[in-house]
Each structure stands twice: as structure tokens, then as C-alpha cells.
Amino acid sequence: MTKDTNSAKISKNMENSSTAVIGGGISGLAIAYWLSKSGTPVTLYEASDQLGGLGTFFQYRNVFLEKFYHCMLPSDKHLLGLLREIDLENKVYWKDTSFGFMHKGELYGLNTPFELLCFRPLSFIDRFRVGLTGLWGSICSPNGLDEVTCVEWLSRLSGKRAFETFWKPMLQAKFGDRYHEVPALWFWTRFNREKGGNKKECKGYIHGGYRRIVEALSESIKAQGGTIKLQASIEKVDLNAEGRLSVLIPNSEVEVFDRVVITTPISFFNKAISGSRLAEECPKIDGAIDMQGVVNAVIMLRRGFTKHYWVAAIDEDIPFQGIVESTTLLEKSDTAGMHLIYLMNYIHRTDALFNKPEHEILDNYIVGLKKLFPDLQNEDIVDRFLFRAPFVEPLYTIGYQKRKPPTVLIPGKLYMATTAQVYPDVTSWNGSVGLAQKTVDQILRDFCKTRDI
Ligand SMILES: Cc1cc2nc3c(=O)[nH]c(=O)nc-3n(C[C@H](O)[C@H](O)[C@H](O)COP(=O)(O)OP(=O)(O)OC[C@H]3O[C@@H](n4cnc5c(N)ncnc54)[C@H](O)[C@@H]3O)c2cc1C
Structure with a gap:
């Protein structure tokens, strides 16, 4: 106050x-x-x-x-300040988390310079350029980044090929097909909130949710x-x-x-x-x-898939853009002892897919999940739920800060x-x-x- x-x-x-x-x-x-x-x-x-x-x-x-x-991040100073004020900060627990990238059925961890060097979907030069882009993103000034799109900025720094294979899927994972006009400033703030300064990725959750x-x-x-x-x-x-x-x-x-x-x-x-x-x-x-919506499935499983909190999975054959494996962060007491994953598809509320019947979307998501993890059996799936939200992420365009x-x-x-x-x-x-x-x-x-x- x-x-x-x-x-x-x-x-x-x-x-x-x-x-x-x-x-x-x-x-x-x-x-x-x-x-x-x-x-x-x-x-x-x-x-x-x-x-x-x-x-x-x-x-x-x-x-x-x-x-x-x-989930929360250690840099969430406003939220953590409020939790302190209402005596809940001590109920937050923290864990080291990681990020994975699914490319043509192969899962890659992308959390260290070494993992980036082993990222085969990119040529050796492109891996290097993506690494330098990350480094530059964590030290450069954000001035002027509201006036240039992510597409231009990231393509300039990492090259067109690397943009297509690496950055574009990440942008699509948040904005779906509306990523073209998003300013580089959006990327810069997000990147520095999550990964900036070569900090080790760490996320928080609160006992009781x-x-x-x-x-x-x-x-x-x-x-x-x-x-x-x-x-x-x-x-x-x-x-x-x-x-x-x-x-x-x-x-x-x-x-x-x-x-x-x-x-x-x-x-x-x-x-x-x-x-x-x-x-x-x-x-x-x-x-x-305008705002992008989301169609998001909650799947309760008998077992987990990966060690990563978030896996980007952008592929035309897969009906969602990412998997959040919450159990890598949440205590079992917060998930009724189950493995808990979320499958998300950021999509506009007017898109036919957004409005499809629930069972159809869920069935499709499970088919997609089985493509990514062929050893997934029906018996592994205990429960599934679907939630949609029409107004989630503003579809920013360049110069938005002034408008x-x-x-x-x-x-x-x-x-x-x-x-x-x-x-x-x-x-x-x-x-x-x-x-x-x-x-x-x-x-x-x-x-x-x-x-x-
Ligand atoms: C899939 C997903 C994942 C996310 N992950 C994270 C995360 O990991 N960490 C994080 O911090 N944030 C995350 N967010 C973002 C976060 O949830 C939002 O930024 C935040 O909840 C926005 O809060 P808000 O109060 O501004 O708006 P909202 O949560 O949208 O609240 C607006 C409220 O207004 C009500 N309302 C609308 N119209 C009327 C009306 N006419 N009369 C009265 N009430 C009305 C709505 O019902 C709603 O309750 C995520 C969001 C989504 C969808």
C-alpha cells in the first residue's frame, strides 16, 4: 500500500x-x-x-x-508480496523445473548450453545463433522492442531457419495462428521473467492450490x-x-x-x-x-511421461501445442496422488475448433498424446476434463505500449x-x-x- x-x-x-x-x-x-x-x-x-x-x-x-x-516464479514480487500480507507466503513451495521441446517424435531438453548444442533439429550454426539470441535477450535493453515484431527481431538474430524451427513453435504455443504481429517486447519480458540472466529455472506452487x-x-x-x-x-x-x-x-x-x-x-x-x-x-x-482463448484438457494419469514441466509440441498432426506436466512441480498431496498433465491449445473463440463438443476434443487430444507417447495405454488414463476460456492472452500488435x-x-x-x-x-x-x-x-x-x- x-x-x-x-x-x-x-x-x-x-x-x-x-x-x-x-x-x-x-x-x-x-x-x-x-x-x-x-x-x-x-x-x-x-x-x-x-x-x-x-x-x-x-x-x-x-x-x-x-x-x-x-505456477509462480521467484521474480513474481507483486504476487509474493500480497501472499506475505495475507500470511500465505510460507505455504508456497519451490522446485527446479525444466523445459522440453518435442520435434518429430523426439523429445529434447532445452535448459543448458550443452542441451542446446545437442539439439539436432537445428544446424550447428543455428544452435549457436539461438544460444547467442538467448544471451543477447538477457542483456539487451528493451527500448524500441515494442516497435518491432517478434518475427522480425528473432529472425534477424537467429536466422530464418532457426526462427521457423525453434522460435515460431514457441510463439504459436501462446498465440496460436495469431503470432505474426506480437511485439518483440512481449518476448523480451517473458524470456527475462522465465530464463533471463542464465538463472536456473525454478517454479512455485502453493499447498492447497x-x-x-x-x-x-x-x-x-x-x-x-x-x-x-x-x-x-x-x-x-x-x-x-x-x-x-x-x-x-x-x-x-x-x-x-x-x-x-x-x-x-x-x-x-x-x-x-x-x-x-x-x-x-x-x-x-x-x-x-482482441484476445486469444484457450482449450485446455486436464488429464489424470497413473504415470508421468517426462521430467519437464513444460514441453512444446508443435506439429500439424498434434491437436494441442504443449504439455504441462504439473506433477514435476506439484506435491502428490495436491494432485490426489495422480500424475496430472494439462494439454493446451491457444485458439480464438470464433475458431470452429474452440466450439467443438467436449468429448470430440478430448478424444482428439488423447489420440495426439498417443502419437507423442506411443506406449501410453488406455488403462494409464484415469480421468479427463476439458475447460475453455475465451479471453486469455491479448493479441498485442506493435506499438501497443503507447495505445x-x-x-x-x-x-x-x-x-x-x-x-x-x-x-x-x-x-x-x-x-x-x-x-x-x-x-x-x-x-x-x-x-x-x-x-x-
Ligand atoms: C491456460 C492458462 C495458463 C495460465 N498459467 C499461468 C501461470 O502459470 N501463472 C500465472 O501467474 N498466470 C497464468 N495464467 C494467467 C492468469 O490466469 C491471468 O493472467 C489472470 O488470472 C488474470 O486475472 P484477471 O483478474 O486480470 O482476469 P480474469 O481472471 O479474466 O478475471 C476476470 C473476471 O471477470 C468476470 N467477469 C467478466 N464479465 C463480467 C461481468 N459482466 N460482470 C461481472 N464479472 C464479470 C469473469 O467471470 C472473471 O472472473 C494462465 C492463464 C491460462 C488461461
Whole structure:
């Protein structure tokens, strides 16, 4: 929280200044947590029946599993700071992890210079150039990288052949077929978050899963006087004649607040204010940033496949782009004693594949998995589940840093802290918590200005 604000005075004054937070993912939860802590009455609205957003979970036997694989990195300082504040940091455990690359049925580890030298899909020269690209990526300045695409930057450094064989599959693993325009700055931040400075790869998870964080935040919000409303999908946000903000849930009474913070996927914003008095007062937000979705299978197995946390598996015959073998990180007590893998396919929500029936997608994924691991038997597969999310990764285009929507839309009244504003930080819980923190600090500063505190 802000150090330069007088918290006692703020708390006293914030008692009569209410806030609606729209969206109960980590961004909305963190904002509601800090605002309620500062004394403001907060109501958090979540459209679904569960908090957590993309970091949400489901019950499997006696444990709760992530619907979408999640882990932390030692550099996640915003998230780890929040966990310290809610007394959960000591529940995080860390393990050395590694990365594998599947090429034409062969699995290669790609974690050390020696492994790169043994990476046969690339010529010897290309291996060397890829190594130098990694080295350069970890020491070069990010200045100017928002103005050039990953395709141009990586092809220039590693060469066209190496780009096609090595870097392109990695970009496809996140953006699917929408990787062409992604700025090199996205790659640079991600690379330095995960591998930069030749650090040994290490990942973290929390005993009890991400649900534990969600529950701790939601309990704290309520203990601090906040209200959480589930299955409360906001349709409209407007400005009333008294200059206060109203939020509308269909078939429900309009509720009125002093300020509103939006944390939903960004496409909600223009819809929610369209035709309203608010639209006239608000800066125009470029609603054009589209988002990539994901179709993600959770497979419970009797045995594991590899020693790698993440294996990129880009091949036209394989219906997913990667395997996250979570059991290389998670304790058995967090997976009901099973081997837990995720198969992910980043794909746009309008793509026919995104909307196929669940059993068809799962059957296809299993066929793909058997191609990669021919000794996989049906008896090895204990359970399988499918989860889809339409709004996951913003489809960044060059120059996005300058076009990124602001956090303050109307000072003192309307704020926005969505995934589309985390850039150039990586789309992650850490990125969302960092943005949430900045947003709350700004709200408190704006409030202090109006009350002369
Ligand atoms: C497959 C996958 C793997 C990932 N792996 C990791 C990882 O390893 N580590 C990591 O840190 N991050 C990971 N992430 C990213 C991380 O989950 C997101 O960056 C983060 O959860 C975004 O949080 P958010 O609160 O900003 O948005 P969201 O989680 O999208 O939350 C937005 C919320 O708003 C709600 N909402 C939408 N419309 C309305 C409405 N009209 N009214 C009320 N509520 C509404 C939604 O239901 C949702 O709960 C992963 C994501 C995916 C999909």
C-alpha cells in the first residue's frame, strides 16, 4: 500500500465513499482486498458462481485442481508480496523445473548450453545463433522492442531457419495462428521473467492450490466489511444525475456507488457503457485489442511421461501445442496422488475448433498424446476434463505500449485494471496484482486530492 498517505485519515474519510469492483479474478480480488482494507465499503461483482477468474479451480476427489495450469516464479514480487500480507507466503513451495521441446517424435531438453548444442533439429550454426539470441535477450535493453515484431527481431538474430524451427513453435504455443504481429517486447519480458540472466529455472506452487489464495482474499474482504456477489453479471455502468455511478444486473435493482473499478476482459467496457451518459464523459477506449482463448484438457494419469514441466509440441498432426506436466512441480498431496498433465491449445473463440463438443476434443487430444507417447495405454488414463476460456492472452500488435488503455478513465469515479493493461508485464497473477496495486494507490491519491488529505 502507499507509504505516503495518511492511512488513519483516509480510512475515516473512505467510510462514506463506496466502490463497486466488477470481476472476481485475481485483479478484482486484490483491488477489493486493498480498498476494503483502506476503509472504503466495497462490493465485488462476479459473473460466474466462483471467484478466481482464469485462476479458478474444480474439486477432484479430496483436492482442488486448477482448471488451467498455474505456477509462480521467484521474480513474481507483486504476487509474493500480497501472499506475505495475507500470511500465505510460507505455504508456497519451490522446485527446479525444466523445459522440453518435442520435434518429430523426439523429445529434447532445452535448459543448458550443452542441451542446446545437442539439439539436432537445428544446424550447428543455428544452435549457436539461438544460444547467442538467448544471451543477447538477457542483456539487451528493451527500448524500441515494442516497435518491432517478434518475427522480425528473432529472425534477424537467429536466422530464418532457426526462427521457423525453434522460435515460431514457441510463439504459436501462446498465440496460436495469431503470432505474426506480437511485439518483440512481449518476448523480451517473458524470456527475462522465465530464463533471463542464465538463472536456473525454478517454479512455485502453493499447498492447497490457488483456491487457497482466492479463499484467503475473499475471507479478508468480507472481514474488512466488503460484500461479494456471485452470479452477478453486470450489464451496464452509467452515471446518474447526481454524478454517482450506477451498475445494472439484469432483473435486479440498479445499485449506486461513488466509484467503479472494471477488471473484466476489456471487451466488456465498451458494451457496458454504450449509449450511456458515462460514454460521453469517458475517453474513447480502443476496443480493438482482441484476445486469444484457450482449450485446455486436464488429464489424470497413473504415470508421468517426462521430467519437464513444460514441453512444446508443435506439429500439424498434434491437436494441442504443449504439455504441462504439473506433477514435476506439484506435491502428490495436491494432485490426489495422480500424475496430472494439462494439454493446451491457444485458439480464438470464433475458431470452429474452440466450439467443438467436449468429448470430440478430448478424444482428439488423447489420440495426439498417443502419437507423442506411443506406449501410453488406455488403462494409464484415469480421468479427463476439458475447460475453455475465451479471453486469455491479448493479441498485442506493435506499438501497443503507447495505445494501452489508461487505468484512470474518470478521476475519482471510473477506473479500469484488466489483463489488456498489464503489458509489457507478462499476463499472469503477478502482472494483475501489480496493476491492482497501482490502481488502488491511484484511487487513494485521487480521493486524498478531493478531500484535501
Ligand atoms: C491456460 C492458462 C495458463 C495460465 N498459467 C499461468 C501461470 O502459470 N501463472 C500465472 O501467474 N498466470 C497464468 N495464467 C494467467 C492468469 O490466469 C491471468 O493472467 C489472470 O488470472 C488474470 O486475472 P484477471 O483478474 O486480470 O482476469 P480474469 O481472471 O479474466 O478475471 C476476470 C473476471 O471477470 C468476470 N467477469 C467478466 N464479465 C463480467 C461481468 N459482466 N460482470 C461481472 N464479472 C464479470 C469473469 O467471470 C472473471 O472472473 C494462465 C492463464 C491460462 C488461461
